[in-house]
Structure formats: structure tokens, C-alpha cells
Amino acid sequence: MKRLIVILAALTAILMIPVAVSAQGYDKQPADAVIVPLGVAGTDYAALEPGVRGGTVYVGTISNPKKWNAVTAHETSTTQYTNIMQPGLVNLNPITAGYDPELAKSWEVSDENKVITFKLRQGLKWSDGTPFTADDVVFSFMDLYLNEDVETDTRDVLQLPDGNFPVVEKVDDYTVKVVCSVAFRPILNSMTANILPKHKLEQFVHKLHPEVAADAFNQVWGLDTNPKDLVGMGAFMVESYTPDLNVVMKRNPYYYHYDPKGTQLPYLDKYVVLTVASQDVLLLKYQNGEIDCFAPRPQDIPILKPEEKQKNLTVLVNKEMPGFGTTWVVLNWDTQDTKYRELFRNLKFRQALAHLFDKDTMIRNLFNGLAVPQWSPVSYLSPYYAGREKYAGPVTEKNAVVFPYDLEKAAALLDEIGLKDTNGDGYRDFADGTPVEIELNTNAGNTTREGACLIIADDAKKVNLKVTTAFIDFNVLVNRLMGQEDYKAIYLGLTGGTEPHSGANVYMSTGGLHAWHYSAATGDITEVEKRVDELTNLAAAEFDLDKVFEYYKEYQIILSQDLGFLYTINQAFVYSYYNRIGNAQVASPNATPSGNNGLTMDFIFRKS
Amino acid sequence: MGVSRLRALGAFACMLALFAFTAFAYTAAQLEAVATGELIPEINAAAGIALAKSYAGTKTEDYLKDLAANGLTIGLRTAASGALSIIWTGKVSAKTMTEADLTAIINDAKVAEMVRVAAIDPIQVLLITKAAAALKTMATDTAATHESRLAAAKAYYVKSRTNVNIVSIPVLEKAAVTSESAELAYAAGETLGGWYLSFAPKTQAEYETLAISGSSEGLRVAGKVALTPLLLSTSVTDLETKLLGVLNIKSAEYRQAYQDALAYQFGL
Numbered sequence: 074m075k076r077l078i079v080i081l082a083a084l085t086a087i088l089m090i091p092v093a094v095s096a097q098g099y100d101k102q103p104a105d106a107v108i109v110p111l112g113v114a115g116t117d118y119a120a121l122e123p124g125v126r127g128g129t130v131y132v133g134t135i136s137n138p139k140k141w142n143a144v145t146a147h148e149t150s151t152t153q154y155t156n157i158m159q160p161g162l163v164n165l166n167p168i169t170a171g172y173d174p175e176l177a178k179s180w181e182v183s184d185e186n187k188v189i190t191f192k193l194r195q196g197l198k199w200s201d202g203t204p205f206t207a208d209d210v211v212f213s214f215m216d217l218y219l220n221e222d223v224e225t226d227t228r229d230v231l232q233l234p235d236g237n238f239p240v241v242e243k244v245d246d247y248t249v250k251v252v253c254s255v256a257f258r259p260i261l262n263s264m265t266a267n268i269l270p271k272h273k274l275e276q277f278v279h280k281l282h283p284e285v286a287a288d289a290f291n292q293v294w295g296l297d298t299n300p301k302d303l304v305g306m307g308a309f310m311v312e313s314y315t316p317d318l319n320v321v322m323k324r325n326p327y328y329y330h331y332d333p334k335g336t337q338l339p340y341l342d343k344y345v346v347l348t349v350a351s352q353d354v355l356l357l358k359y360q361n362g363e364i365d366c367f368a369p370r371p372q373d374i375p376i377l378k379p380e381e382k383q384k385n386l387t388v389l390v391n392k393e394m395p396g397f398g399t400t401w402v403v404l405n406w407d408t409q410d411t412k413y414r415e416l417f418r419n420l421k422f423r424q425a426l427a428h429l430f431d432k433d434t435m436i437r438n439l440f441n442g443l444a445v446p447q448w449s450p451v452s453y454l455s456p457y458y459a460g461r462e463k464y465a466g467p468v469t470e471k472n473a474v475v476f477p478y479d480l481e482k483a484a485a486l487l488d489e490i491g492l493k494d495t496n497g498d499g500y501r502d503f504a505d506g507t508p509v510e511i512e513l514n515t516n517a518g519n520t521t522r523e524g525a526c527l528i529i530a531d532d533a534k535k536v537n538l539k540v541t542t543a544f545i546d547f548n549v550l551v552n553r554l555m556g557q558e559d560y561k562a563i564y565l566g567l568t569g570g571t572e573p574h575s576g577a578n579v580y581m582s583t584g585g586l587h588a589w590h591y592s593a594a595t596g597d598i599t600e601v602e603k604r605v606d607e608l609t610n611l612a613a614a615e616f617d618l619d620k621v622f623e624y625y626k627e628y629q630i631i632l633s634q635d636l637g638f639l640y641t642i643n644q645a646f647v648y649s650y651y652n653r654i655g656n657a658q659v660a661s662p663n664a665t666p667s668g669n670n671g672l673t674m675d676f677i678f679r680k681s
Numbered sequence: 682m683g684v685s686r687l688r689a690l691g692a693f694a695c696m697l698a699l700f701a702f703t704a705f706a707y708t709a710a711q712l713e714a715v716a717t718g719e720l721i722p723e724i725n726a727a728a729g730i731a732l733a734k735s736y737a738g739t740k741t742e743d744y745l746k747d748l749a750a751n752g753l754t755i756g757l758r759t760a761a762s763g764a765l766s767i768i769w770t771g772k773v774s775a776k777t778m779t780e781a782d783l784t785a786i787i788n789d790a791k792v793a794e795m796v797r798v799a800a801i802d803p804i805q806v807l808l809i810t811k812a813a814a815a816l817k818t819m820a821t822d823t824a825a826t827h828e829s830r831l832a833a834a835k836a837y838y839v840k841s842r843t844n845v846n847i848v849s850i851p852v853l854e855k856a857a858v859t860s861e862s863a864e865l866a867y868a869a870g871e872t873l874g875g876w877y878l879s880f881a882p883k884t885q886a887e888y889e890t891l892a893i894s895g896s897s898e899g900l901r902v903a904g905k906v907a908l909t910p911l912l913l914s915t916s917v918t919d920l921e922t923k924l925l926g927v928l929n930i931k932s933a934e935y936r937q938a939y940q941d942a943l944a945y946q947f948g949l
Contacts, residue, residue: 318776347774353809353839361770361802372842375875379906382913383945438846441880524843 098198098326102337105178105194107330109338109676111656117168123332124655124678129343132667133355133364135518136547137316137348141303142294143267144217144225147586148551149568149669153346154320157671158200158305159267162191162210167664167672170571172261176205176268176306186256186616191264193247198327199270201304207243212271214241214251216278222287223278226585227266229578233257234610258616259574270304308339308675320346330675340655340678351518359649360384365679366650366657366666370521371443377649385653389660391646395445396662397452397569400522401638402426402513402529402562406590409559412503413511416490417561417589423636425486427476429532434478435642439524447643448473449629450576452569454662457622459629464622472626474633484536492538500539510539514553515564517544525641526564556591563588564641568669573625574613580632581606589637601635655680707947709735715947716756723924723940729756730940731947733763742768750793758795765799773803780807788829797828801835808836816840821862834868842872847880857899870899874906885911892935901934908935912942920946 110116111123136150143155164175174180177191197205218227219238231238237254244250251260279287294303300311308330309322322344330338347364349355356376359367362384369377369388377388404417404426416422432446451458456465459472487493492501492509502508513530515522526542533540540562553560567579567586578584582593582602593602605628612624633640648665650657655678657666664672712735715728736745740761745768748761772778786792787800808816819825819833845853853876856869877883883891888911891904912920920943927936 350810354806356839357806357809358774361806363770363774372845375845375872375879376839376842377875378879379875379910382910383941437848439843441846520843 098202098328099196099337102331102335103194103196103329105196105329107175107194109330109332111332111676113333117166118676121656121659121676123334123336124340124676125680126336126340126678127342128340128679129345130341130366130654130666130677130679131345131347131364132366133347133349133358135349135351135355136516138296138314138320139548139551140295141298141311142291144213144223144227144269145291147226147555148548150547150551153669153671154311154322155267156307156669157309157322157344157674158303158307158311158325159269160307161265161267162193163261163264165265165570165663165670165672167659168661170663172265176210177264186258187253189251189253189260189264190244191249191251193249194329195247197306197329199272199304199306200310200325200327201270201273202327203270203272203304205306206246207249208246209268209271210249211241211243212275213266213268214239216271216275216280217269217290218266220278220280220290222280222290224288224291224585226578227263229581229584229586230259230575231263231266232577232581234614239263256614256616258613258621259572262570262572262575268306273302273304307671309341309344312343317348319348322346328675332676339675341674344674352520353518362651364667365654366660367648368665368667369647369649370439371441371644371647372439372521374441374443374647384651386649386651387658389646389648390443392443394646394662395447395453395643396646397454398566398643399447399450399452399569399638399640400525400564400566400642401447401640402430402564403554403589403638404562405560407556407592408561412505412507413561416492416503416509419490420636421486421490422492423639424476425483425490425536425538426533427636427639428479428483428486429529429536429538430476430639430641431478431528431532432642435525435528438528439521440642440644443645443647444642445645446475447640448475448633449640450580450632450638451573451625451629452571453643455569455571455573456618457571457573457625459626461622464618472630474630478532480532480535487536487538494537499537501537508539510541511561512541512543513562513564514543514545514550514560516547516550518547521644522564522566529564554588555586556588573628574609577609580628580637581609599635601631604631653680654678707731709739712947713757713760716760717754719754719756721921721924721928722755723936724921724943725754725756726759727756727940727943728947729754729759729761730763730944732756732760733767736760736764737767740764746793746796749795749799752795762795762799765796766802769799769803770806773806778803780804783807784829787832788826790826794828797826801828801832804832805836805839808833809840811836811840813837813840817861817865820865820868827864830862830864831867834862834864835871837865838868838872845872845876847876850876850881854900854903857903858897860899863898866897866899867902870897870902871906873899873903877903877907878910883907889935892938893930893932895932895934898934901932905934905938905941908938909941912938913945915942915946917943917946 110118111121138151138154140151143159146152160175162177163172166173178194180189180191182189217223218225233253233255235255240252242250275281277289277293279285303311308328310325312321312323314320324339324342356373358364381388406417408414436444449459460468460470462469491504495502495506513526515526523544530540530542552558554563579586582598608624608628612621615621646662648660656676659673666673666677712728712732716725716732719725745761745765749758752758769778783800783804787797816833816837820830820837853869853873857866857873860866888904888908892901892908895901895904920939924939
């Protein structure tokens with residue numbers, strides 16, 4: 074029986090109230106504008122308030138962006154800008170983390186969950202004034218994300234359980250149909266993908282213009298692009314970029330979000346991201362009031378807390394709420410050195426390393442107790458987290474895969490695989506007598522990660538394993554992690570969310586960020602990887618959430634036992650902002666005013 | 682004793698007139714009047730702290746340097762010094778002021794004290810990129826000025842905060858008493874106060890006792906840092922009355938806690 078589900082998505086969050094006002098870019102408010110119900114009782118936004126237009130909010134980061142191309146980006150140093158510039162058909166609600174209509178105003182699911190028809194908002198324009206239509210949506214999916222010439226991780230999260238990809242068709246100028254060969258539960262998650270302007274970018278797509286090189290699109294919208302050529306639908310567009318100094322974003326006059334009073338959003342004229350050398354500098358700049366919002370680490374709290382009221386700022390600490398995302402150490406199973414390749418592929422070596430992680434010391438020394446040990450690839454806050462009893466159930470950690478800190482066990486495992494000190498220098502060697510030396514990298518300036526690396530290296534020394542540390546630029550680190558440069562071990566983190574399928578680009582054997590073992594995509598696949606692929610597809614095809622939970626439980630357990638990523642620590646939610654920034658209290662693990670998903674930037678404001 | 686009491690009473694009477702507007706927001710002119718005419722140094726200085734932002738937006742750098750050096754009251758010198766600090770922080774951010782520029786100010790004994798003080802916060806943003814060991818060396822350099830050592834000491838404790846944890850609070854307590862330099866002990870005390878507030882809270886009475894009779898400047902600073910946030914809800918009148926009542930308490934740190942709370946209440 075054909076089932077038709079009409080989803081009035083996030084009706085509580087987004088009210089469609091046409092209000093005629095004069096807008097900077099639009100002659101009048103588009104009929105399909107999004108009204109963010111700030112302060113409206115009974116909505117998710119009831120606790121917030123309508124703001125005032127004008128001003129600039131300053132935030133900070135320790136990395137330059139790599140590019141402005143949302144499609145080919147892998148790293149938050151880039152997506153923290155592209156997510157603001159280019160929204161998707163649907164977007165995450167910054168308060169509930171549910172799915173809200175964004176460029177789409179509604180959708181219908183039919184044909185046993187295999188077809189989803191999106192009605193697009195009408196009358197919207199790109200930041201250069203060009204009308205937004207279904208052509209842009211079809212272009213983004215069919216000519217970019219699903220184009221083999223284009224390097225993108227998004228293709229991994231669009232892949233259907235049967236290995237095919239959705240087909241995105243234009244029905245009319247304001248309707249698109251997404252047709253799947255099989256039912257695909259995480260389809261809305263996949264539809265959060267950024268939509269890009271066809272009129273600006275089609276000229277770089279070989280498939281549409283054979284005269285350009287096949288990889289032409291991958292080079293588009295690099296950092297050398299004139300900001301005037303960047304076009305988006307989001308709240309802000311890049312106005313200027315100065316390496317190692319700042320990215321200045323200015324309000325998009327054609328943004329289509331309004332407040333209940335009819336004021337076009339964003340409230341701010343500008344959103345400036347300062348680039349500084351380290352988190353230490355960020356802290357001092359925040360103390361000086363040079364930046365308005367800041368994600369402190371636990372060790373920053375004793376410095377900020379005494380100033381909280383004097384400087385009229387708020388320090389949010391929620392010990393019970395670890396953030397989304399994961400932090401881990403990854404070993405390069407594909408490193409060019411065959412001895413290390415063999416070593417890193419040895420599960421016993423990875424187990425030995427896991428037993429060297431003194432997570433209690435990390436939590437105490439680096440996080441002041443404001444963190445929990447992490448063991449799973451799925452975020453603690455997700456209803457699918459295997460530490461829960463059942464889907465969305467209480468966290469009991471009954472299923473946790475734990476490698477306790479145990480130097481004796483680590484040493485025994487290293488002995489077992491034949492790593493012994495053969496030359497008497499105090500460090501273990503390979504069986505052929507060559508020394509074992511592993512360089513552990515993380516991004517320079519992230520003092521918490523640097524501290525964790527030093528703790529690991531120190532404990533490794535206790536079992537005569539030589540681990541050195543080198544802290545390098547974030548974007549260089551990303552290149553290594555992407556396989557563009559060789560490396561041995563990296564300490565880094567990934568963003569996360571409630572839907573585990575968003576990690577398909579990492580955990581599936583063919584994923585574009587399957588960082589420990591890219592060669593799996595070429596057939597060098599392990600039994601665990603095969604099973605993870607199967608479970609990912611089973612979970613994607615299943616709509617009974619209890620069954621999905623069971624699939625993801627096994628997925629988490631076997632991934633954690635296999636130690637492709639060796640998980641470390643999950644920090645509790647800590648955030649701070651000056652009270653001069655209106656609506657900043659919305660900050661949560663879902664979204665913060667300085668966060669990388671861009672979900673709050675349109676309704677934060679500077680109080681007069 | 683008799684003279685002190687008379688001065689205090691005189692000041693109190695004066696304050697009543699000056700602070701007839703306590704229920705209202707303070708204007709820059711009103712604060713300037715307090716910073717110029719108030720006799721109690723801590724109240725005078727509190728007005729100066731509150732004035733700094735206004736001065737940063739309205740006065741020239743040269744004027745402020747002169748006022749910081751030659752202002753007739755501690756309040757005016759504090760206002761000018763704070764304003765210079767704000768201006769220089771902005772210049773560092775815009776990369777129009779370098780570490781060398783600030784070092785030339787902070788480490789020149791011939792430069793007026795309150796001008797050197799203005800450089801302490803802005804230079805930290807630049808110093809923080811140095812290794813902790815280098816900062817510690819700077820903080821103990823007897824050839825440098827007190828302000829230069831203090832800036833390095835503060836940066837050192839920001840830099841090395843990742844090495845501090847709840848278990849090591851006693852280490853900080855010891856460092857606030859005995860360090861390689863007085864500036865390092867002072868900065869250790871500041872850090873310690875934050876730790877008390879954040880992860881090992883004590884009562885207000887305990888902070889008061891620490892600020893008054895801590896066995897070292899560093900410990901008294903820790904008491905002050907932890908005490909000040911607890912005073913911020915106190916009314917201007919009560920803070921002023923308190924400051925009048927504690928003039929005979931030797932601990933400058935204790936009086937500064939009330940001074941800083943008053944500055945907060947004065948805040949523009």
C-alpha cells in the first residue's frame with residue numbers, strides 16, 4: 074500500500090507569517106520567507122528575543138580556512154564559513170537538533186519511503202540577486218555531489234543501502250523530487266548538504282562543459298577567489314580574508330530569514346572571525362573583550378570565572394553534558410614504511426597503545442574533571458549511542474568497550490608481537506633491530522590536544538615505546554589525514570551529531586575520510602570493515618528505531634574493538650559569551666554563536 | 682588616629698554630596714568628578730577604573746600618556762592607564778603595535794609607572810606565544826621593571842594552566858607564598874583565586890580572611906580574586922561605607938576587592 078506522509082516539518086519552530094517590510098535586498102519580504110519565532114510562546118524559540126539590527130560580533134579561531142568550496146571541504150576551518158554562506162534544503166534546528174525546512178519549505182515522502190518531494194521556497198535570491206530555483210538544487214546534487222569528477226565526502230552520506238545514489242529531479246521551478254532505489258531512513262540528514270549556485274559554478278563542471286578539465290571544479294573557490302565572486306543564500310557572505318588575521322563576513326542582503334517583527338535577519342552587519350596563533354591567545358583576547366563569544370577549555374574556567382560578573386560575561390559549564398563529536402588517535406595503516414604498515418595493522422599493537430591511554434589523568438589534568446572517557450564513534454548525546462540501554466534510553470555504559478590504562482598489559486602485548494629493546498638504548502625495536510619511533514601529530518595551538526599527546530608519549534616511554542610529538546598547522550594536519558602526505562599517528566577530532574549515518578564518510582570502507590585505511594576502498598578490506606559496511610546499510614534501510622539502535626550498537630562495539638580510531642576523551646559542554654550579545658544563551662552542544670554549523674548567527678545580536 | 686578619623690568623616694560627608702546620584706547610571710562627568718575630588722584612594726581609583734572605557738573612546742593617546750603620568754589623583758591616572766591599555770590592545774589586534782613597541786614602554790624605568798602598567802595586558806597577548814620556560818625567565822629578570830616581570834608572570838600562568846589541576850592546588854598555594862620572584866607569586870595568587878572559585882569553593886568569610894591576613898601577597902591576592910565576585914551585588918553605598926571602615930586594614934588586596942566591586946557598580 075502506497076504510504077503518503079506529509080511532513081509539516083518543525084511546525085513548532087518555523088512559523089510562516091508573511092509580514093510586509095522593506096528589506097535591504099528584497100523589495101518586500103518574500104512570501105516564503107522563514108520567520109524565526111524569537112520570543113514567541115509555544116515555540117522552540119520562546120526563551121529568545123527579537124533583537125536589533127546593526128553591529129559586529131567578533132569570534133576567534135586558531136586556523137585559517139583552506140578554501141571557500143563547501144562541496145570539497147573536509148575540515149571545520151572551512152565549513153565554519155561555508156555553512157554560514159550556503160544552507161541546505163533542510164537544516165538542523167539550533168535548539169532541538171531536529172530537522173527544519175530551510176531552502177525547502179515542506180516535503181512529502183511517498184512510494185514506501187523511496188521518494189521524497191521537496192517544495193522550495195519561492196521568491197528567494199542568491200546574494201548576487203539571481204533567483205534561486207530547483208535548477209540550483211538539481212545542479213548541486215546531480216552535477217556536484219554525485220559527480221565522480223568532484224572530490225566530496227558528501228557522496229558517502231548520500232549512498233543508498235544498495236550502493237546506488239538518489240536521483241534528484243526537477244519537477245518544476247520550485248519542486249524537486251528525490252528518488253531512491255531503496256528506502257533510505259537518513260535522507261533528511263543527507264539533504265542538509267549545502268546548495269550551491271548553478272549560475273556561478275556550472276562553467277567549472279566538466280560534465281556540463283567538456284571544454285574544462287575533469288577536476289576543474291575541485292579547484293574552484295579557493296582562497297584566492299575574489300570574495301565578490303562568492304555567492305550564497307546564507308546569513309553572511311565573505312567580505313574579506315586576511316591570512317593569519319581575520320575573515321570578515323558581511324550580511325547577505327538577500328537572506329530570507331525574518332524575525333516576528335518583520336526585521337530581516339541577520340541582525341548583525343558583520344561577523345568577524347579573528348585568526349590567532351593559539352588557544353592561549355584566544356583566551357587573552359576574550360578576556361580583553363576583543364572577541365565576544367568563546368569556547369573555553371576547562372582549564373580556562375579558573376581564569377574566566379572570577380571575571381564573570383565584573384566583565385558581564387556568562388560562563389556555561391554543564392558537567393553532565395559531553396559535547397557532540399569524537400577525539401581519537403589514528404594510526405596510518407597505509408603508511409609508506411612497510412614495517413610500520415604491518416605494525417599498525419596488528420590489532421595487538423593497537424590494543425597495546427589503547428592500554429597506554431591514561432584517560433583519568435587526561436580528564437583530571439587537562440579537563441579538570443569536566444570530561445568523560447570516550448569509547449564509541451557515535452556521539453554520547455545521540456539516541457543511538459551504544460552506552461544507552463535502548464534507543465534514546467538512559468546511559469548505563471553496559472556495552473562500553475574499555476581498554477583500561479594498564480602499562481603491564483601494554484608491555485606484555487608489545488612483547489608478544491616481538492617489539493623488544495635489542496640494542497639496549499631503552500627503547501623497543503623491530504625484530505630486525507631497527508628502532509621503533511612513532512611521531513604523534515596534532516594541531517599546534519590546541520593546548521588540550523598537545524597535552525594529551527604529551528601524556529601518551531610519556532606513558533609510552535614507561536613501556537619503552539618511543540613516541541615523539543610534533544604539533545603542526547591544522548590544515549597541514551588535515552592534508553596528512555586525507556592521505557595527501559604520509560604520517561604515522563595523528564591525534565584529532567571529528568564533529569558529530571545525533572544521526573550516526575553522518576559518519577558514513579568515515580566508517581564505511583569506501584569513505585572519503587576512512588582515515589586509518591584508505592586502501593580498503595580498493596579492495597583491501599577487513600572482516601570488520603565488511604561488517605561495518607553491512608550494518609551501516611542495514612541501519613540506513615531500517616525505519617524501526619529500536620532495530621536501528623541494535624544495528625548501531627554492534628557497529629559501535631566492533632569499531633571500538635577494532636581500534637581504527639583509538640578514542641580518548643569527550644569534553645563536557647563549556648561555553649562563554651559576553652552578555653552584550655543577545656540570544657547567545659542559546660549556546661548548547663547543538664549550536665553556539667562561534668560554532669562551525671552556523672545555526673545561530675542569524676539571530677544573535679549586539680545589544681545597544 | 683584622630684586625624685585619620687576626621688579625614689574619613691570628611692570624606693564621607695564629601696561622598697554623600699558626590700554620590701547623591703547613586704541610584705542612577707553614572708555619567709563620565711560624574712565619574713570624573715569622583716576621580717578628581719574623592720579623598721578615599723580606593724573610591725577614587727574605582728571611579729578611574731570605570732572611566733577608562735570612556736576615556737579610550739574620547740581622549741588622544743598623548744593626552745592619556747600625560748594624564749597617566751601626571752594626573753593629580755590616582756583615579757585620573759588609573760582612568761588614563763586603563764584607557765591606554767584598551768587602545769593598545771586594539772592596536773596589537775590590528776597588528777599596528779608590536780612586542781618591541783610595548784617592551785620599549787613597559788621595560789623603561791624612566792616611563793611613568795601607570796603608563797608601564799597600561800602595557801601589562803596588551804603585551805601578554807604577544808608574550809603568550811613564547812615557551813613557558815622563557816616566560817618564567819622573563820618573570821624573574823631583575824634587570825627588567827616590575828611591570829615587565831608581572832606581565833611575563835601573568836602570561837606564564839596562563840600558558841602553564843594546562844599543568845594545573847585540582848590535585849595540584851597546594852602547589853599553587855605554595856607558589857603564591859614562595860616563588861622565584863614576587864611577580865610570579867602574585868600571578869600564582871591570581872590563578873589560585875580562580876581555582877578556588879571554580880573548583881574548590883570556600884566561604885566568603887574564608888576569602889575575606891585570606892585577603893586580609895594571608896601570609897603572603899600572593900595568598901592575599903588569591904583571596905581578593907575569589908572575594909571580589911561575591912561583592913558585586915553590594916550597593917554603592919554599602920561598598921563605600923565598607924571602604925571607609927577598612928581604611929585601617931593594612932591589606933591593600935582586601936581593600937582592592939571592595940574597590941573593584943565599586944568600580945563594577947560605577948561601570949558606565
